Amino acid sequence: MNTVMKTSLLEELLSQQTTKKNLSVARLVEKVLSRNEGVLSNTGAVLATTGKYTGRSPEDKFIVKDSISESKVDWGTVNQPIEEKVFESLYTKVMEHLKQKDEVFVFNGFAGADHNYQLPIQVINEFAWHNLFAKQLFIRPTEEQLANHQAEFTVISAPTFKADPSIDGTNSEAFIIVSFKHKVILIGGTEYAGEIKKSIFSIMNFLLPEQNILSMHCSANVGNEGDVALFFGLSGTGKTTLSADPYRKLIGDDEHAWSSSGVFNIEGGCYAKCINLSEEKEPQIYNAIKFGSVLENVVLDEETRIPNFDNTSLTENTRAAYPLEHIDNIVNPSIAGHPNTIVFLTADASGTLPPISKLTKEQAMYHFLSGYTSKLAGTERGVTEPQATFSACFGAPFLPLSPATYATMLGEKIDLYNTNVFLINTGWTGGSYGVGNRIRLSYTRAMVHAALEGELNNVETIKDEIFGLEIPAHVAGVPDELLIPRNTWEDKEAYDETARNLAKKFHDNFKKFTHVSPEIAAAGPNFK
Known part of the structure; x- marks a missing residue:
């Protein structure tokens, strides 16, 4: 797959009428509810569950070994190499998978608060709640920035596309593949939202040291x-x-x-663990979980919709994602x-x-x-x-x-x-x-x-x-x-x-x- 082909597949997806770009928090919440992806807690936070993947899946994370990464990456059990042809094949399959969906969601924003070192990013999601997660976790652009936004890296997340290891060259149905050459992070088979966040962090850990940061x-x-x-x-x-x-x-x-x-x-x-969370012990985090926030794998009371932060029946890795602005005393x-x-x-x-x-x-x-x-x-x-x-x-x-x-x-x-x-x-x-x-x-x-x-x-x-x-x-x-x-x-x-x-x-x-x-x-x- 050459750059022209990759760009063509991406542009075709982005140009579809079913692709919803940079929806507001309120509209994304509406989408989450209308698509039955989640429910609301008593504070207005969205609650979603992630199935069997309730944490990162490090065995399923790969970096494409290519002309850019080969001599720089510290290869091993953490940074597992994968051939470029495996990435290219899965990229094509995932894009075809997303093109068939009723709706796809796109967020354009940044990683890096210092404008001198910001990385423009694009996150494409099959799920509305994942797109809300990305909108709240990454740096949101102003209207002027959005009008001139040109993404340098793109995250593509398709949880319902499951790989076949015998055909696709992965270790399981799930995969997180980073291509520095194509500037794409491809995620499939897992609904755990943390993979989206950490993939961008990995990219910054590659790019920033080259600038002596x-x-x-x-x-x-x-x-x-x-x-x-x-x-x-x-x-x-x-x-x-x-x-x-x-x-x-x-x-x-x-x-x-x-x-x-x-x-x-x-x-x-912020992406906070909220197991045993209480207002008494952690008031800032507790009070940040309001409308626009995302609760992940937290159990709610069926009637009151009050979160039970002590309940570990789904996982101990319960999470809350919310924008920094939900905390009062921040540096901005x-x-x-x-x-x-x-x-x-x-x-x-x-x-x-x-x-x-x-x-x-x-x-x-x-x-x-x-x-x-x-x-x-x-x-x-x-x-x-x-x-x-x-x-x-x-x-x-x-x-x-x-x-x-x-x-x-x-x-x-x-x-x-x-x-x-x-x-x-x-x-x-x-x-x-x-x-x-x-x-x-x-x-x-x-x-x-x-x-x-x-x-x-x-x-x-x-x-x-x-x-x-x-x-x-x-x-x-x-x-x-x-x-x-x-x-x-x-x-x-x-x-x-x-x-x-x-x-x-x-x-x-x-x-x-x-x-x-x-x-x-x-x-x-x-x-x-």
Whole structure:
């Protein structure tokens, strides 16, 4: 398939009368309801379910190996290669599939709040609720921008088109295929809306470093004095929750970039986990779920239409998508200065990592490359309880380039802007998962507050013998005994063994990073 043929198929679809372009939020909601794609909650949010795919499907994600990607992409189990002819065949089939639909929906907008680095994008959806999702998650254009909009990348999502692996060359009926040459992301066989969002993030992670801009899987906010904080962490570690702070303005909840001018949001909305969501614990997120928002796999009461955020019968990965404007204290546009503080978040299911520790530059690089957390239930298919995992740069599933590319850039920026770095464990204390308890959100918030306010920059610390981390001896609002994980375990020998086992996992994982300096390699735990 040459470029002319691809363009012809796309233009033919876009020119059909059945193709609805850039509908308003209200009209998209009407379409969702009239097409029976979803229902309304008591607050006016759209509720849709996604069938068997209730999380990302990493085994079904591919990048076309071509003249652009071949020498740049970090190929492996994360970035799986696929032949261009497979993409071309599926592209043709998907376009023919969409042409037969009664309606197809198109959103034109942007990724990247900084106009100097914006990527014009186009999202084509078989489902109206997916198009509403895209409209709320990406950056919406002004009327003037829309009139002059020329998409550089196009996402095409056809959930009801299911691939035949024996014919189409995929691993299953589902597929997410990125072609940098054709500037297309092709999605089929899965109704999980998160694939749309993360595919664009992957594209930005490929394009931005070429402009000497660090793309990051993190949330960000800014204080009244202009101090900027970044929160790195995989899904479920608390990025969205902890960045939604009533005393700080939100820049964004998941995807950012760091240029020579400062930080900017890649998106125009938030995609928050809402399992066990309550107004008391997370008022900003709770109150953002109103008309125009999208609830994914949340269970509603049949009569009242009130969401039951504690119900996990469909999945633990229940989600809410809403525009940034649904939160009161945001930065608009989503741009700020250089970060004063970086927080690495991990949900440690072993219960052995300290709730908070301050990192040296070398430790920061070690833990950034390690990207340790416990993969939480629901974020991927087949994950039903926490599993220890290492995801380089706290976002390996979305990084087409070598982790060293992003890590080197981060290290240079930490040095250049004298940024403080903390490791915060939002996971378990008093024992491992199943024995101990999840660290209270109120304690975590107190630790984050102390770190961002500079209260921990020059305090007494206690060095953890196994992990080598400097733990503050006191943090306002947090019991002292909680700060030292070993003190919270009844069985000290069990703690020591569990901690050493985790330290060894760090060591074994880090063996793959063969080109780091001896100082960074030595900054990890001692497992002996």
